[in-house]
Structure formats: C-alpha cells, structure tokens
Amino acid sequence: MSETALNQALLQAAVDALPTDDLSAMRRAAVASFAQMGFPTLGQEDWKYTSLATTAELSNAWLGSLPLGGKAAATDRTEELIASVRDSIDAHWLVVRDGFADSGAAAIGEAGIRISGISADESLHPGSDDPMSVFNAALLRDGLKFSIAANAVPKKPVGILFIDDPSNAVAQTRVIVDVGADARLQLIECSLSAGPGRQFTNAVTGIELARGARLDHVRIQNRDHAHTGVSRISASLDRDACLFSNNFDLGGALTRNDIVIGINGPGASVNLTGLYLADDKQHIDNHTSILHNIGPAISAEEYRGIMAGRSQCVFNGKVVVAKGADGTDSSQTNHNLLLSERAEIDTKPELEIYADDVKCAHGATVGQLDEGAIFYLRSRGLALAQARQLLTRAFAAGTLGTLSIGECHDFLTRLLDQRLESLVGGQSCPT
C-alpha cells in the first residue's frame, strides 16, 4: 500500500499565492528543494516506525483551501492558557500562535538579549538536508531569533509559548538561538493546543553556542491528543560550550522529535534528557544524534518513557565519534516502563566510533512495575492504585531531578502528576 504523499502542485500554488514579504524568495527556493524530497516515508530507515501519511492528507486538504490563513483569533481558552503558564513559570514569555509571534515580543527588558524576526538567509539553515525542515521553510511566514551578546547572563529564563488552534490545520514555527561567547541563556519552549482537533505543527529550532556559551533548554509538549507534531532541534557547540536539554512529551496523537547536536569544539559538553508519557494510541518517536566531531568532549543522554494503553513509542539514539575525536566520553541510556501488554517501545542505540581513545557506554531497559515493590507498599496500607501511581511517578521523577531550569519544576510536576494519574488510572486492575 502506497502512502499518501504531499501534493507538490498544491504546495507550489499555495506558496505562490502567499503575499510577498522578506521570506518570499526563500520559500520559493525551499519549494523547489522539497520537490526533490517529499515527506519521509516508512521505507526510510529513520522513519520506519512513524508514518506521516495522515499528516500529508491533512496538509493537502489545507493547502487546497486557499488562501492560507494567518493565525486564528485568540479565544478565551487561549488567554487562559497564556495566563496559566505565565503564572506558573517565572520567565519572560513570548507567545507564538499558529506560527505567528504576537506583536510586542521584541521587548523583554533584559540587557544583552536581542529578539528579532528571522531573515531569508538564515531561514534555510539549519536542516537544509532534512525534508521536514525544508517543508517548514517553504511555508514559513514568521519566526523568532534570539541573539545573546557575549558575556551576557540574563536574570530570568526566556519562555516561548506555542499555542496552536486546530481551526488552522497546519502551522510552521522556527526559532533561531545564537548564544555569544561566555553568555548564558535559559530557554523554555512550551507547546499547547488551544482546543481539541486535528492539527499539524512542524517546528524547527536552530541553536548556535559560541565559545564557553551555555544554553539551558527545556521543551515541554502537552498538546491535544489529536495533534501531530514534528520537531527538529539542531545545535552546534563551539569550544567549552555547554548544552543542557530537557525534553518532555506528554501530549499529541503523533509526535516525532529529531535532535541533532554537533560538538564542534574541544571541552564542550552535552546533557540531554527526555521523558515521554503515552497512552491510548499515542505515538511518540524520539530520534537523537550526537555528533562528536572533535574531542575531548562529554555527552550524557538519558531518555525515559512510560507507556500505557496501546501507545507506541520509539527511541533511536545515535552517537557518532568522528575520526580524531579522541577524549570523547559519551553515555546514553533509555529506560522504559510498560504499563499495559499492548503498549510498545522500539528502542535502538546506535554507536559509530571512528576514534581510538574514547569512552562510550549505552544501555536500554524495558520493564513493568516491580510487583515486589507494589506488595511492599500495599503491606503498608497504600491502595493498589496509589502504589502503582507512586512507583510510576518515581520512575518519571528521575528526569525532574536533572531539570536545568528550576522555574519549570512545579509546573512540570503538576503536569506529570495529571498525566500519570490518567496513565495509571487507565490500567486494568487484576481481580
């Protein structure tokens, strides 16, 4: 059975019909590139578990309904979401709705942070060899660029709240982050849905860390359970740069995240963590690549997943140590907790080592809750459901312990507790 492909003619027509702006030439070039690519298909090794066929269908229908809309009008629900996130996490918040930044985003009153739109020349970078990033460029209408001056250390984290309204079927977002030498930025990207419904969001984040720069990056995805999200984070680290990246995927019907990190300076370090929680028929696919192009450098990666219902998750963690990248120290783990017999995880560590003097470790586990621990807790008077909840939470809590932006802690704890309650509550209890 052949998968539904994205209709190139519809794409071309839709892009041609967009009003002229700074990004027009870039969009036209991207449409031409995309014609050679198309959406990834199940036949491609990197996409063998994740089908974009229904996403292509949704996109074709949207592209055919010209003219393409702007952002949906803000509803009470949108305002509520914005207020609740602002109240929960102390940060400079910018709001991006359906791919368009709300006006007034530019001024946050912190010295050393410049926020601008993105211009055509940097828009295709990163990910010009990645079809979904090119598709993003082909339809890109707006974006955000953060430039942090050398040595600047902002007082508060910067948060970007992406709110997608299903009345607008397809949205592209793009964020470029340049952190100057010895500067530091704490960046939160939080993606929520304005309401229930099918929608496709395609997000691209490009990160450049100069010498000695540090980025703490927390990405929280808690979208509606009919939503399809594809995201790609590309990061490049110069000498002594440091990236802490904490990724939380709780929502969505189909979610695919690609994180590609290039270590391009000695002394750089990467700390990458992820937590994915899935139930019903949710599908969450995390592909990460850490490219040790030069040594010495450290990368540590830990992803954890909890799956219930008939959910399916994928973890593919690639580490490539280039020839000559001696002194590389890399570790990677992926731990999975399956709460139902019908849930599935496909986990695959991939190590490619071309250097001699390296230390690389990886491991993956898949298991159920420990029955011995459940009985122990019950023997202390805790109900079965409470025991399960507690153990499941303990499994997830490991990723909160390494959270790089403390301001997110309480918000995430609440979010995780809510999600875990529905994951564990949905389990069938043995009679």
Next chain:
Amino acid sequence: MLEVRNLKAGIAGNEILTGLNLSVDAGEVHAIMGPNGSGKSTFALVIAGQPDYEVTGGTVAFDGRDLLSLEPEERAREGIFLGFQYPVEIPGVNNAYLLKAAVNARRRHAGLDEIDAFEFLKLAREKMAVLDMDQAFLNRGVNEGFSGGEKKRNEILQMAMLEPRLAILDETDSGLDIDALKAVAKGVNALRNPEHAIVLVTHYQRLLDYIEPDFVHVLSNGRIVRSGDKTLALKLEERGYEWVREAANA
C-alpha cells in the same frame, strides 16, 4: 486476636503450609522457629496477603473477621504489620512520604484525622531516636542504598510509627550486628503492651535473649509440631532442629 486453623497454602502448585494452627492473643509475644524451608516466611507472607501465595485450605480470623478475604492494604489498615525479611528498595519514593502515607492510611481507616507535617516529623524524630537512626534516612529513597542493618531498622521504624495491633517480624534479626540487634529489640519491646501482639519469625535463639517471648513454636514441614515457653528455644539451640523432627515423626 489471631486464630489460624488448619492453614494450607503454597506457591506455584507447591504446598508449603500443610495445616498450621496458631492462636495469638493481645499482649502476647510469640516466637516461631524452624529450620530453613519449614514455611516460616510463607506463613508471614500469607498473613500479610502476598498475592503470589495461594491459600488452599483452613481459616485465619483476625478479631473474629475473615482475614483471608481482605486485600493486603486492608489488612495493614486493620493493624497487621509485616516486617520483611528482605525489605524492598524503592528508588524515587521518599522514605518520609511513605511513612506519612502509611500512617495516614491507617488513621483514615480508623476514622481519625490525618496527621499533619509538623506532628509527623515530631513523631518520626522521637521514634528514630529510640532506634538510634540518623534523621537523614527520612529524606532518602525507601531502603535505597541502605545496608542490611539499616533496612531492618527502617522496618522497625515503620512498625513504631504504625503501632500495629499485630506485628509479624520475618527474620528481622538475620544479618544484624549486635548494636543493630539491640536497637531492633528496643523498638520491638517499646511496642510491647496489653493491646499489641508480636510474632517473631526467627531461625536463631539469639534475638530471644533481647525480646523474651511468652510462647515458642517450632515449625516443621509447614505446621507447628511443638509449642512451649521460652525454654523450648534454649532446648532447640542445644539439641538442634533434628531433635524436633524426630519428635514430630515419633
């Protein structure tokens, strides 16, 4: 308080308890001794409701109620406590959190108000002082990285906080050095009063030097073959379990 009649139980089709009779009243301390494989731990786990064990015959009444029809957590809330031979490590679950949740589960069941954080800490500190436990244990994961002795002290701490009506301590003495043994005995003796009953499951007489039992029972092949006072434990120590087996077969 506890009436066990002709209890038969096993695991995976293996019958381990073959007709056990035991009667425990409030205020009493019983010691159940026996060789390895005689069914001591099975008895303790069956009373606590370990779901892997299947009861195939007999009855167990706790204050006149059918205990075997209750879930493990219901038994705990009714006031039964099992001190585990091998306490489980639960990383990520805070020791204080579990203690407080356990105490409140029992209090709710008894129709009492939940204990607040202040009262809880005060109580926990008192009990820990008796057991000679560092308060840092409260903030660690349940039994996570604890030594053998620390795990056993932690079991006794839980018991002390819960003040169970019936405490069954499964080989709580095994693997303890003399200081830990004394601390554990102190905790157990503190619970000793006319309202509470204690069943010590042990392989050795050593613990009984510190906690003096009212009754000693010898378990062999899944049932109690001999009962007596504390002198029976001394006799056992002297003559070994072979003597009991011979007596049972005679």
